[in-house]
Each structure stands twice: as structure tokens, then as C-alpha cells.
Amino acid sequence: MPTDESRNATTVTGGRRRPWVAIAVVISLVVGWATSGDLIYHSLIGLDSSGFPAGEWIQATLAPGATKAIGGLVVAVAILLALGGVFFVLARREAPARPDGRRAFLAGSAAGVGAFAAGLAGALGHTFFGIGKSGGDGWLGVQNGVNSNDGIVKTHPTWDDAWKGARVRSYGRLGRTEWPISDTVLGAGRIREADWKIVTGAFDRGVNYIDTAPDYSTEGSELAVGRALKEIPRDQVFLATKFCTPIGHLPAGTPVEKYKSVVEESLARMGTDYVDLVHIHSCDEVERLMDPNVHEAFDRLREEGKARFLGVSTHTPRLEPVANQATSSGRFDVMMLAYHHGIWPHLGSIIDRAHDEQDMGIVAMKTLKGARHRNLEDFHDANSYAQAALKWVHSNPKVSCAVISFFEMQHLDEYLHASGQKITNEDVAILERYDRGIIGSYCAPHCGDCLGSCPEGVPIADVLRHRMYFEDYKDERNAMELYAKLPVNASACDGCAAPCLGACPVGIDIADRVQGAHDLLTFGA
Ligand code: SF4
Numbered sequence: 001m002p003t004d005e006s007r008n009a010t011t012v013t014g015g016r017r018r019p020w021v022a023i024a025v026v027i028s029l030v031v032g033w034a035t036s037g038d039l040i041y042h043s044l045i046g047l048d049s050s051g052f053p054a055g056e057w058i059q060a061t062l063a064p065g066a067t068k069a070i071g072g073l074v075v076a077v078a079i080l081l082a083l084g085g086v087f088f089v090l091a092r093r094e095a096p097a098r099p100d101g102r103r104a105f106l107a108g109s110a111a112g113v114g115a116f117a118a119g120l121a122g123a124l125g126h127t128f129f130g131i132g133k134s135g136g137d138g139w140l141g142v143q144n145g146v147n148s149n150d151g152i153v154k155t156h157p158t159w160d161d162a163w164k165g166a167r168v169r170s171y172g173r174l175g176r177t178e179w180p181i182s183d184t185v186l187g188a189g190r191i192r193e194a195d196w197k198i199v200t201g202a203f204d205r206g207v208n209y210i211d212t213a214p215d216y217s218t219e220g221s222e223l224a225v226g227r228a229l230k231e232i233p234r235d236q237v238f239l240a241t242k243f244c245t246p247i248g249h250l251p252a253g254t255p256v257e258k259y260k261s262v263v264e265e266s267l268a269r270m271g272t273d274y275v276d277l278v279h280i281h282s283c284d285e286v287e288r289l290m291d292p293n294v295h296e297a298f299d300r301l302r303e304e305g306k307a308r309f310l311g312v313s314t315h316t317p318r319l320e321p322v323a324n325q326a327t328s329s330g331r332f333d334v335m336m337l338a339y340h341h342g343i344w345p346h347l348g349s350i351i352d353r354a355h356d357e358q359d360m361g362i363v364a365m366k367t368l369k370g371a372r373h374r375n376l377e378d379f380h381d382a383n384s385y386a387q388a389a390l391k392w393v394h395s396n397p398k399v400s401c402a403v404i405s406f407f408e409m410q411h412l413d414e415y416l417h418a419s420g421q422k423i424t425n426e427d428v429a430i431l432e433r434y435d436r437g438i439i440g441s442y443c444a445p446h447c448g449d450c451l452g453s454c455p456e457g458v459p460i461a462d463v464l465r466h467r468m469y470f471e472d473y474k475d476e477r478n479a480m481e482l483y484a485k486l487p488v489n490a491s492a493c494d495g496c497a498a499p500c501l502g503a504c505p506v507g508i509d510i511a512d513r514v515q516g517a518h519d520l521l522t523f524g525a
Pocket residue numbers: 453454455456457458460490492493494496497498499500501510511514
């Protein structure tokens with residue numbers, strides 16, 4: 001039989017416990033939503049470990065060999081456990097005066113478990129359903145978009161019968177490498193290991209150059225190429241990779257051995273003894289281009305038979321000094337640079353110089369001008385926008401080839417149908433219509449005219465390029481990883497009086513676009 005004293009204790013303890021549980025639930029719901037939800041969401045998207053608080057340390061300590069970043073999940077769970085622990089202690093502290101110590105423990109446990117559960121509910125609501133998340137779906141929405149073909153993969157809304165079975169119809173010469181290169185080559189940036197048949201399919205249709213890199217699909221691209229190379233005679237394909245790791249570029253001053261080892265790791269992933277070409281990847285500064293260590297590493301790789309030619313890829317506002325220095329140095333055999341219809345006219349003279357003075361091979365990338373795939377439903381003409389854009393690139397005889405990202409079987413038919421074809425008036429009309437459609441949003445990679453207008457040093461062109469990867473290419477993970485690595489980001493715009501207003505000659509509302517990019521590409525959006 002309970003005594004009067006114990007009955008009173010139960011009532012008072014229960015009366016105190018209930019407010020504590022309610023407080024714990026409300027606060028934890030909000031904190032879990034705002035912190036752990038973001039972390040779990042970005043973990044699922046596949047953000048690099050460097051994008052999470054202490055992410056690189058957590059990765060190195062708990063899962064050094066993992067191919068996915070775990071930092072976000074670890075921190076998210078730690079926050080939820082901490083919430084439970086705090087409310088357990090607070091609720092329990094209210095009860096020590098009670099004669100029944102077990103009830104005090106139960107009161108704390110109820111608050112602690114309630115806090116953990118509420119925090120988890122808030123986090124999962126944010127993560128999966130996007131509850132309260134501005135401007136976007138939760139993970140279920142993203143996943144749905146990634147796994148369906150809606151509006152993201154078909155560069156043309158139909159798959160014309162006339163394109164089926166298209167093959168390469170024209171071969172040129174990759175500068176002084178003397179490689180007889182197909183006019184259209186395989187960009188493997190969005191191919192993952194399971195997609196290796198796209199690589200063999202392209203080879204079977206006559207594509208004889210593959211562009212990959214360790215950081216494309218976080219090793220997945222090189223693994224896909226490696227799988228495909230089991231079916232492709234190695235000496236019949238020209239293989240290009242990059243000096244970088246699966247999670248990023250190597251800065252100037254990286255030790256020679258490190259530069260060497262990243263290429264050797266690429267060889268291991270692709271199961272080959274050599275690559276034909278190694279690019280200094282996405283090079284935006286002359287210091288990195290001419291780093292003596294990377295040149296020594298390349299020379300040693302060449303002596304050891306592990307690499308044949310040296311290249312540079314560049315598409316940044318500092319393209320001109322980088323490209324010109326590459327030509328002047330005489331060190332580079334191939335240059336890969338952004339080149340597409342409507343490009344900065346002066347770029348033609350940079351290509352001419354590289355071609356005429358050094359006989360460098362020129363690989364044109366970004367050939368679709370950042371195609372806004374989701375808007376191409378409007379292009380119901382006989383030819384696709386992609387075909388018109390490729391024919392425009394092929395029309396420059398000093399450009400050795402156009403590299404384009406193949407990641408759907410349709411691309412084999414659609415892109416290769418343009419091989420060897422001359423550009424027509426109809427194609428020009430398609431390109432002009434496309435240009436009218438992107439006025440005010442397309443930021444040309446080479447441009448940089450506005451950079452001097454920003455007192456905060458925001459790399460406007462890079463920010464907008466990463467936004468393009470996210471929105472137009474639907475390559476959210478890569479976009480967020482790249483954005484996370486920028487030394488200055490668009491958080492600097494908060495409260496800025498926007499002296500960049502009017503600085504863009506093609507009418508981009510810079511402040512609006514870069515702040516929107518920040519919301520898309522960072523936590524807390
Ligand atoms: S709004 Fe942003 S991009 Fe424009 S000047 Fe200010 S900090 Fe620079």
C-alpha cells in the first residue's frame with residue numbers, strides 16, 4: 001500500500017516531470033531540425049568530409065578508408081545524444097529532494113529520451129521531407145529527382161530514330177601528340193562505376209579519347225574506366241587523367257612524391273600501366289601551373305613510362321594568363337579549355353597561339369555552354385541543341401576535339417550524330433534562340449569582368465559556376481563540394497551594399513545570383 005508521503009512524492013515528481021519532458025521535446029525538435037537535419041541531409045547528398053564541422057578529423061580517425069564522408073552523421077548523432085543527456089541531467093536535478101531516487105532517475109530518463117526522440121524527429125523531418133526548409137525538397141524529393149529521368153538527363157526531349165547507331169565520322173590530330181583523335185570525345189565526369197558500359201559503348205562507336213579524373217564521381221569515374229579497359233585494347237584509346245586526389249586539387253608546393261603518387265593511384269584504379277595524358281587540373285593560377293614540383297613529378301612519371309604527355313585544363317577568369325603561360329613555357333602538349341558558341345572572341349587568338357607556336361592539342365570543354373537541360377524541352381527542332389553546339393565547336397579547325405559528358409545511352413546517339421557534320425543555318429538559329437533564353441543567368445567561365453567590383457573578393461564566376469552544376473547539371477554533390485572549398489564564399493554578401501550592381505556586361509544580377517547560390521550550396525538553406 002502506498003503511504004501518504006509516497007503518494008505526495010509521486011504527484012509532485014510527476015508534476016515536475018511533465019513540464020521538463022514538454023520543454024525537452026520542444027527545444028530538441030527545433031535544435032534537431034536546425035542542426036542534425038542539415039547535417040544528415042548533406043551527408044545523404046554526399047558532401048565531402050571537408051564540408052562538415054571537424055569532418056576531416058572524424059574521417060581520418062573513425063573511417064580512414066571509407067569512400068563516403070561520415071562526419072555529418074557522426075556530428076548529427078552527437079548533437080542528438082547531447083540533447084538527451086542535457087535534459088536527463090536537468091530533469092533529474094529537480095528530483096534529488098524527493099525521497100524516491102528511482103523516480104528521479106525515471107524523470108530524467110523520460111526527459112532525455114523525449115529530447116533524443118524529438119530531436120531525431122525534427123532532424124528526419126528536415127532531412128527527408130524538407131519541412132521548414134526554404135526553397136527545396138527534402139532528401140526524398142532529391143532522391144526522386146536523381147533516380148527519375150525527369151528533366152535532367154535528356155538533352156533533347158526525343159530520341160530521334162535517325163540518330164540511332166551514330167558513330168564518329170571524323171578524326172583529326174591531337175597536336176604534337178600525333179594521336180588521330182575523334183572529333184567528339186568522352187567526358188567521364190559524371191560516370192560512376194556501374195555505368196562502365198557507356199565507356200565501352202562510346203569506344204565501339206569510334207570514340208578514342210577518354211577524359212577522367214580522381215575527383216570525378218569521387219573515384220567512380222576512374223573505376224568505371226578501369227572496368228571498361230578490360231574490354232578495350234589499351235593502345236586504341238587515349239587516356240587522360242588529372243593531378244588531383246579523389247577529394248580535391250593539389251596546391252602549388254605539393255611534394256613531388258605526392259604528385260607522383262596520385263597518378264600512380266589513378267593507374268591502380270584504372271588497372272593500367274600508363275596514362276597518355278596528365279592534366280594540371282582546373283588550373284586558375286600561374287603559380288600552380290608552373291610549380292616546379294609538378295613538373296619534376298611529371299618528368300619522373302614519363303621516364304618511368306607511367307605518363308606520356310602533360311596537359312592543363314582551365315576555365316576560370318584567369319584563363320588567359322594561365323593559357324598564355326602554358327604556351328610560352330613549351331612544357332605542355334595539350335590544353336583543355338572552355339570553348340563554346342558565343343564565347344569571348346579573344347579566346348580564339350589564345351587557341352591560335354597554342355596551336356601555331358607549340359602545336360598543342362586543343363580539347364574544347366563546356367561545349368554546351370552550361371546547358372540548362374531542364375529548359376531544352378523547347379528545342380523540338382530537327383536537330384538537338386547539343387548537336388548544334390557540337391557542330392559549332394567542330395567548325396574551328398584548330399580545335400582538336402570537343403569533350404562532352406556522356407552519362408546516358410541516348411548521348412551516344414545524340415552527340416555522335418553531330419560528328420563530322422557542318423554547321424547549318426538551322427543550327428545557328430537554335431544557338432541564337434538558346435542564347436536569348438539564358439540572358440541574365442549565364443556566367444561565362446572565362447569572363448571575370450565583375451571581379452574588381454567586389455570589395456570582399458567573392459569569386460563570383462566560380463560561385464555561379466557551382467550554382468550551374470547544382471541547378472542545371474543536377475550535380476548537387478559535386479557543386480556543394482566545390483563550393484565548400486572556395487576560400488571566400490557568398491556569405492560575404494550578407495549586409496553588403498552591392499557595389500557589384502551593374503558590373504556584369506551581360507546583365508546578371510550578381511548580388512541576387514550569388515546569394516541564391518550560397519543558399520543552395522551551403523548548410524542552413
Ligand atoms: S553583394 Fe556580394 S558579390 Fe556583390 S559586392 Fe557585395 S559581397 Fe561582392
